[in-house]
Amino acid sequence: MRNIQTLLKGIEFELIKGDLNQLVSDVQIDSRQLTADSAFIAIKGTQMDAHKFIPKAIELGAKTIILEDEPSDLVDGVSYIQVNNTSQVAGLIASNFYDNPSDNIKVIAITGTNGKTTVVTLLQNLFIKLGYNTGALTTIENKINNEVIPTKLTTPDPVTLQRLLAEMVKKNCSYCFMEASSHAIVQGRLSGINLTGAIFSNISHDHLDYHGTMKEYINAKKRLFDTLPKNAFALVNVDDKRGPVMLQNCKGKHVTFGLHTMANYKGKLIDNTFEGIQMDINGQEAWFQLIGSFNAYNILTAYATAICLDEEPMETLQCLSELRPARGRFEQLVSKKNVRGIIDYAHTPDALENVLETIKDIKEDGENIITVVGCGGDRDKSKRPVMAKTAAMLSEKVILTSDNPRTEDPEVILEEMMDGISPTQERRTQVILDRKEAILKAVEMAEPRDIILLAGKGHETYQEIDGVRHHFDDKEELFKAFHS
Ligand SMILES: CC(=O)N[C@H]1[C@@H](OP(=O)(O)OP(=O)(O)OC[C@H]2O[C@@H](n3ccc(=O)[nH]c3=O)[C@H](O)[C@@H]2O)O[C@H](CO)[C@@H](O)[C@@H]1O[C@H](C)C(=O)N[C@@H](C)C(=O)N[C@H](CCC(=O)O)C(=O)O
Numbered sequence: 001m002r003n004i005q006t007l008l009k010g011i012e013f014e015l016i017k018g019d020l021n022q023l024v025s026d027v028q029i030d031s032r033q034l035t036a037d038s039a040f041i042a043i044k045g046t047q048m049d050a051h052k053f054i055p056k057a058i059e060l061g062a063k064t065i066i067l068e069d070e071p072s073d074l075v076d077g078v079s080y081i082q083v084n085n086t087s088q089v090a091g092l093i094a095s096n097f098y099d100n101p102s103d104n105i106k107v108i109a110i111t112g113t114n115g116k117t118t119v120v121t122l123l124q125n126l127f128i129k130l131g132y133n134t135g136a137l138t139t140i141e142n143k144i145n146n147e148v149i150p151t152k153l154t155t156p157d158p159v160t161l162q163r164l165l166a167e168m169v170k171k172n173c174s175y176c177f178m179e180a181s182s183h184a185i186v187q188g189r190l191s192g193i194n195l196t197g198a199i200f201s202n203i204s205h206d207h208l209d210y211h212g213t214m215k216e217y218i219n220a221k222k223r224l225f226d227t228l229p230k231n232a233f234a235l236v237n238v239d240d241k242r243g244p245v246m247l248q249n250c251k252g253k254h255v256t257f258g259l260h261t262m263a264n265y266k267g268k269l270i271d272n273t274f275e276g277i278q279m280d281i282n283g284q285e286a287w288f289q290l291i292g293s294f295n296a297y298n299i300l301t302a303y304a305t306a307i308c309l310d311e312e313p314m315e316t317l318q319c320l321s322e323l324r325p326a327r328g329r330f331e332q333l334v335s336k337k338n339v340r341g342i343i344d345y346a347h348t349p350d351a352l353e354n355v356l357e358t359i360k361d362i363k364e365d366g367e368n369i370i371t372v373v374g375c376g377g378d379r380d381k382s383k384r385p386v387m388a389k390t391a392a393m394l395s396e397k398v399i400l401t402s403d404n405p406r407t408e409d410p411e412v413i414l415e416e417m418m419d420g421i422s423p424t425q426e427r428r429t430q431v432i433l434d435r436k437e438a439i440l441k442a443v444e445m446a447e448p449r450d451i452i453l454l455a456g457k458g459h460e461t462y463q464e465i466d467g468v469r470h471h472f473d474d475k476e477e478l479f480k481a482f483h484s
């Protein structure tokens with residue numbers, strides 16, 4: 001139990017009614033999770049205004065309400081605390097509730113359109129190999145050492161985030177590596193975290209449905225750097241022209257990396273095969289088991305982060321070279337007929353282009369690429385024709401199919417994807433609504449040495465149709481198709 005005063009440390013507030021010594025058993029932003037004596041933080045969200053749940057919260061036993069708008073009806077025995085922006089202080093309140101966990105664990109957050117999950121996974125595995133207890137928060141899952149905690153979000157909500165950090169501290173973790181999505185940054189989910197480092201991977205077209213313009217999207221990422229403390233490091237990719245932008249007005253220690261630009265950490269790709277990549281990092285050559293030139297960036301990022309955290313360069317390289325790809329990130333299966341299947345989470349135009357360019361770089365002449373790809377429903381519609389066009393430009397054959405239509409009509413999504421296909425590309429493009437059938441068709445069409453790319457789902461084990469998640473796993477389906 002904590003008293004309200006403790007929860008409000010460092011926050012500007014006004015006590016409308018009640019007692020600051022009142023004890024609080026838990027902090028919640030969702031009325032559905034409330035238990036007796038919890039504090040309820042009423043957030044004005046993108047869908048609804050949680051102020052309307054305040055009566056319900058009190059009914060469920062909440063005696064502390066943190067809100068923006070003063071309610072007309074004030075209940076006796078309940079403390080009402082008014083703040084400017086509940087969404088932006090929820091993390092701070094939760095941090096105070098959990099004893100400011102990020103003072104006792106080094107938290108490193110990565111933002112950027114692509115590469116976040118890969119880098120966080122690499123870093124967690126690297127630091128476990130280096131002998132540390134380590135936590136990781138990713139789109140795939142949250143982890144405390146080897147314990148897996150399922151998640152639906154890339155960056156957890158502010159209260160869950162602080163609870164996870166507190167749990168990591170309890171389990172003696174020295175580090176937490178986490179993804180910071182642009183949604184999370186804008187919504188203040190990271191508030192209350194005392195960051196040790198922030199990383200910028202790259203930026204390209206994504207999430208414009210939420211941010212509106214590219215400028216706003218870039219600004220969202222930049223906010224992570226604008227609020228960085230002086231003793232934290234700001235590690236950015238200077239091959240991306242927005243890298244230096246992230247560092248403008250950033251108080252943290254500026255550190256750069258790049259493959260093509262002068263940087264503190266300079267990498268060079270030497271060899272790129274289906275078995276792995278060889279690269280030079282600051283004059284030291286090493287072999288890594290991750291595939292694709294874009295992974296040269298991810299390895300360089302992980303290396304640079306480890307050195308920023310005072311690890312020894314040779315040991316870091318040795319451990320990095322032992323690491324394998326994350327689930328659904330360029331995972332490969334080869335059939336008896338010698339057809340190579342690649343499962344990759346590429347679900348943005350840029351990531352799709354990257355993965356296809358990577359395959360083209362590595363493959364031999366005469367080996368054809370068959371791409372199976374779809375676009376999600378209820379998400380950025382503008383990327384649909386672009387992704388179809390990218391697939392058609394960089395593959396010999398394309399099968400457009402479903403990828404989480406959610407509440408949208410999958411046929412309409414596919415029609416919008418088809419808008420990106422030119423009349424000449426139409427001849428080598430098929431539309432197969434059912435993803436399982438699309439995979440079977442790709443396998444049936446493939447000749448020995450051909451390459452099938454299943455793009456977009458990666459690690460996901462579901463297909464969301466009409467709001468219901470049905471079990472679906474690209475790797476499982478490909479394995480069955482290869483063995484049927
Ligand atoms: C659009 C968006 O980002 N929404 C996130 C946001 O919720 P919201 O503002 O929309 O919430 P809302 O539904 O309007 O509800 C407002 C408030 O009422 C509360 N509520 C609601 C119902 C109720 O009965 N009682 C109650 O108290 C809710 O808990 C919330 O605090 O804040 C919530 C708490 O942090 C998030 O869970 C929620 O993520 C939703 C589920 C989501 O799907 N978000 C996606 C878009 C997202 O955040 N994705 C990024 C990754 C993007 C990427 O890189 O691909 C991520 O970090 O995962």
Ligand SMILES: Nc1ncnc2c1ncn2[C@@H]1O[C@H](COP(=O)(O)OP(=O)(O)OP(=O)(O)O)[C@@H](O)[C@H]1O
Binds near residue numbers: 115116
């Ligand atoms: N450094 C990189 N630069 C460009 N593309 C990359 C990079 N790393 C990975 N990719 C591509 O982007 C896809 C997604 O990678 P990853 O999951 O690591 O990114 P992410 O930023 O976590 O994305 P999300 O938040 O959507 O999960 C990969 O499958 C790969 O095709």
